Amino acid sequence: MVLAGRTILDRVSFTVAPGSFTGLIGSNGAGKTTLLKTILGLVKPTSGTVSIGGAAGPRRDPIVGYVPQKIALEPDAPLRARDLIGLGLDGHRYGMTRPSARRRNLIDEILAAVNATRFADRRVGRLSGGEQQRVMIAHALISRPRLLLLDEPLANLDIGSSHEVVELLRRIATDQGIAIVLTAHDMNPLLHAMDRIVYIARGRAVSGTTAEVVRTETLSELYGYHVEVIHAAGRVLVAAGEAGEGKNARTPPAPPDSQVG
Amino acid sequence: MDLSAIIIEPGFFSNQPVQTALVVSAITAVVSAVVGVFTVIRGQSFAGHAFSDIGGAGASGAVLVGAQPLLGFVTLNVAAAGVMEMIGIRRARGRDLATGIVLGVALGFSALFLFLATTYTSTSGATVSILFGSLFTVAPSLIPVVAVLGAFVMALIAILYRPLLLTSIDYELAAVRGVPIRLVGIGYLIALALAVSLSSITIGAILSTALLVGPPATALRLTKRTGTAIAVASAVGVAAAWLGILISYDTASWSADGNGWPVSFCIVAVVFVFYVSASFPSRLGHRVRGHHQEPVKSLEPS
Numbered sequence: 209m210v211l212a213g214r215t216i217l218d219r220v221s222f223t224v225a226p227g228s229f230t231g232l233i234g235s236n237g238a239g240k241t242t243l244l245k246t247i248l249g250l251v252k253p254t255s256g257t258v259s260i261g262g263a264a265g266p267r268r269d270p271i272v273g274y275v276p277q278k279i280a281l282e283p284d285a286p287l288r289a290r291d292l293i294g295l296g297l298d299g300h301r302y303g304m305t306r307p308s309a310r311r312r313n314l315i316d317e318i319l320a321a322v323n324a325t326r327f328a329d330r331r332v333g334r335l336s337g338g339e340q341q342r343v344m345i346a347h348a349l350i351s352r353p354r355l356l357l358l359d360e361p362l363a364n365l366d367i368g369s370s371h372e373v374v375e376l377l378r379r380i381a382t383d384q385g386i387a388i389v390l391t392a393h394d395m396n397p398l399l400h401a402m403d404r405i406v407y408i409a410r411g412r413a414v415s416g417t418t419a420e421v422v423r424t425e426t427l428s429e430l431y432g433y434h435v436e437v438i439h440a441a442g443r444v445l446v447a448a449g450e451a452g453e454g455k456n457a458r459t460p461p462a463p464p465d466s467q468v469g
Numbered sequence: 470m471d472l473s474a475i476i477i478e479p480g481f482f483s484n485q486p487v488q489t490a491l492v493v494s495a496i497t498a499v500v501s502a503v504v505g506v507f508t509v510i511r512g513q514s515f516a517g518h519a520f521s522d523i524g525g526a527g528a529s530g531a532v533l534v535g536a537q538p539l540l541g542f543v544t545l546n547v548a549a550a551g552v553m554e555m556i557g558i559r560r561a562r563g564r565d566l567a568t569g570i571v572l573g574v575a576l577g578f579s580a581l582f583l584f585l586a587t588t589y590t591s592t593s594g595a596t597v598s599i600l601f602g603s604l605f606t607v608a609p610s611l612i613p614v615v616a617v618l619g620a621f622v623m624a625l626i627a628i629l630y631r632p633l634l635l636t637s638i639d640y641e642l643a644a645v646r647g648v649p650i651r652l653v654g655i656g657y658l659i660a661l662a663l664a665v666s667l668s669s670i671t672i673g674a675i676l677s678t679a680l681l682v683g684p685p686a687t688a689l690r691l692t693k694r695t696g697t698a699i700a701v702a703s704a705v706g707v708a709a710a711w712l713g714i715l716i717s718y719d720t721a722s723w724s725a726d727g728n729g730w731p732v733s734f735c736i737v738a739v740v741f742v743f744y745v746s747a748s749f750p751s752r753l754g755h756r757v758r759g760h761h762q763e764p765v766k767s768l769e770p771s
């Protein structure tokens with residue numbers, strides 16, 4: 209992937225299975241969003257392919273659901289959480305919304321599934337970050353995608369809400385057989401939930417189970433200098449180690465989690 | 470003399486300019502309100518202001534060459550919509566300086582054209598009527614044109630209704646769902662350009678955004694549903710326009726020399742009064758909520 213003459217991502221390859229939970233992990237500017245947008249078809253890769261689903265699912269059903277990192281709706285916008293979720297069902301069609309009992313039931317069901325019934329009738333623009341996140345997940349889920357992509361769903365969430373969202377997504381993946389791919393700069397809240405991790409650094413990526421990827425040897429090779437993977441109190445820390453001799457003598461840029469205590 | 474004759478001065482309904490004003494302002498108010506609700510949701514009132522400046526230059530130019538101001542408003546605003554789509558409205562807003570200069574130049578051209586028109590042609594009063602509107606001088610022959618433009622905008626919004634909402638949440642999200650976001654964007658900008666044009670011949674280029682933003686802002690205080698907001702905004706807009714016309718007409722009848730308050734001022738003042746009064750229920754609601762700690766029922770059934 210080359211953007212404005214810069215190579216952002218190079219030779220990145222991974223697969224996700226139905227019902228699996230994959231984390232794209234990397235520091236700011238690593239290329240997580242770019243990778244998601246490539247999968248979504250919003251940006252074209254310089255070379256390489258993305259294939260989703262092989263045989264298509266039921267007709268007219270979208271295959272991919274997407275939850276952007278942040279939505280910027282005016283606090284006063286006359287759009288309730290349930291309206292926004294309804295748009296996930298038919299927002300791409302022309303004409304005005306035609307209310308029906310079936311539509312309402314679908315929305316109520318999905319509201320309950322993401323535990324958002326409580327604020328279903330509030331304006332989306334006035335919901336908190338975590339509440340909006342749930343509403344956007346419901347918006348993406350209601351069209352029954354087979355692959356759900358989320359960009360930094362845990363950014364702006366406190367530990368409690370981020371735990372809840374991870375649990376929710378994990379359950380959705382398992383119960384509905386939806387492949388979930390999300391990006392994060394901190395892997396810790398996801399450690400127990402991820403089936404696979406795609407660790408992005410320096411324009412390249414390694415993928416595998418967390419046990420395979422989050423190891424001193426694997427990540428040192430990816431970074432191109434020695435990093436130390438430290439397990440402490442159920443958390444993982446990737447710390448910059450010694451710089452390699454010779455040409456790489458200056459201090460390497462800090463890996464993503466080095467300052468996480 | 471009965472009460473209604475005091476509130477509504479004699480001759481109000483039989484007065485031909487008043488009839489034209491009532492019809493034109495009602496169409497304009499509804500169109501502005503419908504488009505305006507989306508303008509507020511999409512956070513694009515900036516584009517509305519841009520159209521009012523640019524359209525003013527178009528209308529002034531039209532007066533100079535002896536054409537209908539409405540033609541000038543519509544032509545330049547639709548052209549501006551195309552340019553905005555090309556450079557990207559989001560980027561245009563980001564580039565404050567460049568945009569400010571372009572809009573300033575547009576106003577400058579209005580000044581030039583209006584100066585030339587009033588100096589060298591017999592169109593005295595063009596300045597006031599372009600910039601501040603002169604609803605009572607709108608020709609009855611313009612009603613069909615206004616009606617057709619209004620119907621076109623309403624149809625456009627009705628067709629784009631859901632994609633407009635979806636793109637306002639996140640345009641890439643809409644793109645993922647297969648919405649042609651550029652087409653929807655330009656369709657909306659054209660609707661906005663036409664709404665501002667209509668509003669400009671009603672209350673003037675400078676005040677035109679008052680009808681675009683005021684009634685929707687009032688409606689948003691009263692409801693949290695899109696459809697209801699559109700209905701309330703339309704009602705508020707029409708009520709403000711008609712009340713403004715009535716006040717302007719009455720003040721003219723009361724004054725000795727027959728000069729009433731400018732109708733644009735009256736309409737904008739009523740819009741403002743509505744907006745302020747709509748703020749009270751919600752403030753009251755907050756107080757009640759604070760004391761009893763129970764949620765306050767909103768105005769609409771849920």
Ligand SMILES: Nc1ncnc2c1ncn2[C@@H]1O[C@H](COP(=O)(O)OP(=O)(O)OP(=O)(O)O)[C@@H](O)[C@H]1O
Pocket residue numbers: 211212214216234235236237238239240241242243393
């Ligand atoms: N359209 C573009 N043109 C040029 N460079 C771009 C473009 N989009 C992104 N980049 C660059 O690509 C790199 C990766 O960006 P990306 O947004 O994918 O990072 P990210 O991993 O999502 O970071 P963050 O954690 O901050 O969201 C960055 O260096 C960014 O500056």
Ligand SMILES: [Mg+2]
Pocket residue numbers: 240241242359360
């Ligand atoms: Mg990103």
